[in-house]
Amino acid sequence: MSNKVTRRQFLNYSLMGVGSFMAAGMILPMGRFALDPLFQTDAEGDEIVTSVKVSEITEEPQKVDFTFTQQDAWYESEVTNFAWVYKDGNKLIGLSPVCKHLGCTVTWAGDDGNPDMFFCPCHNGLYTKDGNNVPGTPPRGPLDEFEVGEKDGYITIGKKKENTLV
Template sequence: MTQRVTRRQFLNYALMGTGSFMVAGITLPMARFAIDPLFAAGADGDFIQTSIRMDEITDEPVKVDFTFEQKDGWYESEVSDFAWVYRDGDNIIAFSPVCKHLGCTVTWGGDTSNPDMFFCPCHNGYYTKDGNNVPGTPPRGPLDQFEVADSDGYLALGALGANKLVG
């Protein structure tokens, strides 16, 4: 027993099938956009291991270089950066070298008249050893602070955040 499909049924099936493909073509990318961040590997908690050993860190801030892979869209590159690192008792402190005034690079002891301070040469800005900006100088806030960890005896730097020493 064969059942023939009428012309009206064929057009109905064809339009329903085409409509279903069009709806799926619109809906699936939107669903992927909404769900994809749940499956993406996050880099927020990643630490970057440096070449300096934890037992080499003293109470004098030193420049510690590090590199990491950065992905901008489809372009991947290796970025070099550094941090100012020192020991304060049992704690390791790591500061960003970026001045909070205009983004210049600060140095430790860069001004001979204030050798125990971070100095921004762009506009004569000063920071104390704990990263706090000195009142009356251009910086608008304290230096940002890296999270630190011990990675098999080597210093590892994490996310950059607000300075926890000056509140």
């Protein structure tokens, strides 16, 4: 009994081996891409300390800037954003400045006809002080809310969530 490998068997083994390496070369990166988010740590829950003191906040919404580090693949950058923060009794409320209609930036008292509302200049959208969209104007939903806290007398901004005030 001879254990010689024929040319046909050698070619078959060679092509199967090369094909397996090529398939693994395509499947492994796709698997890594699919599973990588499961192993990432969630840094979004971190609170960002701002430079605004809690004692400076009144019942009228004020613009509070905050900066955080954003990682895009291998590029790391500083991103500046802001929230509309005000006091409701002893509670601090923070609302997102992003309109739910087209993503434009809303302003407090930006419309002379509605001085006690948030105004979106893109399509004249209006929101009440608690972020609820005014019926008959373009916004499709209430403004998102930020988790707001206090640390050493300064305002902290946490992650964004759906509006719980309306």
